[in-house]
Amino acid sequence: MKVAIAGTGYVGLVTGVCIAHMGYHDVVCTDIDKDRIEKLNKKISPIYEKDLDEFLEREVDRGSISFTTDEKKAYEDSDVIFIAVGTPERTDGSANLEYIKKVAKSIAKYSKSGCLVVIKSTVPVGTNDEIEKYINSKSEKVFEVASNPEFLAQGTAIDDTINARRIVLGVESEDAKNKLEEIYKGFNSPIIVTNRRSAEMIKYASNDFLALKISYMSDIANLCEIVGADIEEVALGMSYDDRIGAKFLRAGIGYGGSCFPKDTKALHWLSNSNGYELKTIKAAIEINEAQKLKLVREADKDIDSFEGMKVCVLGLTYKPGTDDLREAPSIVNIKYLIERNAEIHVFDPVGMNNMKKIFGDKIIYDDNIKDALRGSEACFVMTEWKEIRDLTPEIFLENMKVPRVYDGRNCYDVDEMLDKGIKYYSIGRTR
Ligand code: UDX
Numbered sequence: 333m334k335v336a337i338a339g340t341g342y343v344g345l346v347t348g349v350c351i352a353h354m355g356y357h358d359v360v361c362t363d364i365d366k367d368r369i370e371k372l373n374k375k376i377s378p379i380y381e382k383d384l385d386e387f388l389e390r391e392v393d394r395g396s397i398s399f400t401t402d403e404k405k406a407y408e409d410s411d412v413i414f415i416a417v418g419t420p421e422r423t424d425g426s427a428n429l430e431y432i433k434k435v436a437k438s439i440a441k442y443s444k445s446g447c448l449v450v451i452k453s454t455v456p457v458g459t460n461d462e463i464e465k466y467i468n469s470k471s472e473k474v475f476e477v478a479s480n481p482e483f484l485a486q487g488t489a490i491d492d493t494i495n496a497r498r499i500v501l502g503v504e505s506e507d508a509k510n511k512l513e514e515i516y517k518g519f520n521s522p523i524i525v526t527n528r529r530s531a532e533m534i535k536y537a538s539n540d541f542l543a544l545k546i547s548y549m550s551d552i553a554n555l556c557e558i559v560g561a562d563i564e565e566v567a568l569g570m571s572y573d574d575r576i577g578a579k580f581l582r583a584g585i586g587y588g589g590s591c592f593p594k595d596t597k598a599l600h601w602l603s604n605s606n607g608y609e610l611k612t613i614k615a616a617i618e619i620n621e622a623q624k625l626k627l628v629r630e631a632d633k634d635i636d637s638f639e640g641m642k643v644c645v646l647g648l649t650y651k652p653g654t655d656d657l658r659e660a661p662s663i664v665n666i667k668y669l670i671e672r673n674a675e676i677h678v679f680d681p682v683g684m685n686n687m688k689k690i691f692g693d694k695i696i697y698d699d700n701i702k703d704a705l706r707g708s709e710a711c712f713v714m715t716e717w718k719e720i721r722d723l724t725p726e727i728f729l730e731n732m733k734v735p736r737v738y739d740g741r742n743c744y745d746v747d748e749m750l751d752k753g754i755k756y757y758s759i760g761r762t763r
Contacts (some may be wrong), residue, residue: 333514336410337361338435340368340399342379342489342590343452343482344416349387350493352397354518359397362406372399380655380682383490407442412511414480416452425597426605427456429463436467445473448511450480454535454595456602460502460528478508479528481535486589487653496521502531536599540613543592545580547616550623553583553760563760564742583760585714585740586623588650588659593620624661627712627738628668630757634736635710638672642733644708645669646701647715647741648680648687655682661740662714663690670694679704681717705731716741725752 333356337348340363352359363369368378375389391397400406407413417431432453439449449467451460464477479502484492499521503509509525516523526534553563563583571578587593596617603610635641650660657663660683669676676695678687684697698704701723705711711732713720721743728735729752737749739758746763749756 333357333411333511334409335359335515336406336413338403338406338413338415338439339363339417339431339453340365340372340378341416341418342381342486343484344414345372345377345379345388346381346384346484346489346493347414347416347452347482348397349384349391350490350519351515352391352394353387353494355396356517357396357515359391360406360410361397361399362401362403363399364401366401369399369401381489382487382653387490403438404442407439407447408444410443410447412448412450412515413439413443414450414452416482419453419455419594419598421594421597425601427454427459427594427598427601429455429459432459432463433466436463437470439475440467440470440473443473443475445475447475448508449475449477450512451477452480452482454481454539454591454598455479455532456598457529457532457536460532476505476508477528478503478512479531480512481531483535483538486656487651494519499523500531500534501525502528502534504528536595536602539591539595540599540616542580543587543596543620544612544616546582546587546592547619547623549581549583550586550619550759554623556760556762560762562762566760582742584623584716584742585626585661585665585759586620588624588661589654590656590658593617593659596620624664625668626759627714627740627757628665631710631712631736631738634755638669638674638710640673640675641710642675642677642708643669644704644711644732645676645678645695646680646704646711646713646720647717648678648683649715652715652717655686657683657686657690660714662687665712665714666691666695677704677708680715681719683715702727702731707731707733709734710736710738713737713739713741713743716743725749725754728754 335357337344340361348359348361371378375392377384377388415435419427422428460477460479467475499516501512556563567581570576596613600610600613648662677698679698679701736755742758746761
């Protein structure tokens with residue numbers, strides 16, 4: 333089949349190369365961003381993602397995937413079109429569907445009748461119905477819309493797609509189901525067929541459950557600090573119960589990224605706008621917001637004034653394995669330190685260029701960890717990159733003027749840090 337994909341962000345690009353990789357279908361990806369398409373045609377991935385470069389190069393060379401800014405060219409022959417454009421959050425937390433509608437309008441204009449339109453972007457329940465009506469109102473042709481949410485995590489996106497734990501198909505007809513099953517030929521994953529609204533809800537309910545799990549662990553970690561328990565021992569003890577599971581029990585300075593913050597707010601908004609208060613998700617959002625500032629609040633107890641003080645921030649991205657800074661806890665913490673006139677030195681193995689776009693010359697970007705640490709009086713660990721986790725107490729002692737380490741990702745051994753004379757704070761742990 334001929335498959336078009338609108339949007340070459342994480343979701344669109346990874347979906348495109350993975351479908352092309354299976355070798356059954358021809359894929360054409362389209363985007364309004366000219367630079368992005370130019371890069372992709374030169375086999376350069378615009379995002380940092382494990383294995384993506386190799387997949388991209390191989391599939392472009394085989395001719396199974398191509399890239400264009402020309403929507404007509406992308407859509408006119410396609411049997412199936414995936415919409416994978418962004419659904420950014422509005423100020424009230426609701427999802428902005430403008431980009432999806434724009435694509436839908438072009439599809440109505442350029443595609444052939446009978447083509448299946450598949451929404452991969454995360455959208456509020458009912459959006460697939462709405463878009464189907466919208467697209468059919470724009471032309472004489474007939475289109476069906478199906479929901480096929482993605483569950484990929486950044487850093488493992490290719491593997492999460494090729495070996496998806498499940499593929500969810502939200503369809504309203506046998507024809508849509510058959511076409512989508514054909515698209516996913518070669519993928520070794522269970523396929524769950526639901527109606528469109530359930531598929532939309534599965535995406536939000538899954539993401540928000542994980543966000544809730546993290547916020548629950550933040551909450552318990554905060555209580556551990558008060559009552560003298562240790563969150564890591566608690567998490568270990570919980571993890572052996574397979575009803576709870578061992579994953580997503582890591583307490584820290586909260587979740588960030590392009591999904592959990594946006595999707596919790598969007599589901600909360602959807603619920604409110606239907607007259608129902610989703611109290612669990614409201615709590616998850618509030619806990620996470622407060623958790624992001626745990627380190628600087630703790631440092632405030634030890635440090636009277638940050639004025640002119642050299643401080644170091646290690647790790648900027650919202651998690652290791654990505655250069656993405658969306659909703660990264662580092663951003664609010666750096667803002668807090670800038671407002672207090674600290675001299676802020678930062679290091680991240682891949683996130684520095686993106687951080688320059690946010691803070692420009694308000695902070696200092698060091699090429700290596702030792703330079704960032706040298707002469708500093710407080711170090712804030714925001715992301716658990718391997719090179720940051722591997723630091724020994726000696727590195728802090730040898731390079732810092734005052735060895736105070738505030739560790740938001742529980743990277744180091746508490747006893748070792750304290751025994752070596754470092755003022756060490758981590759989340760929810762005891763000596
Ligand atoms: C997530 C989902 O995993 C994915 O299925 C969905 O499609 C999109 O959202 P992603 O945001 O890329 O993917 O990253 P993930 O690895 O899930 O981590 C999200 C955030 O949670 C990160 O900030 C991470 O640091 C934090 N986290 C994760 C914790 O604080 N503790 C944990 O135990 C796990």
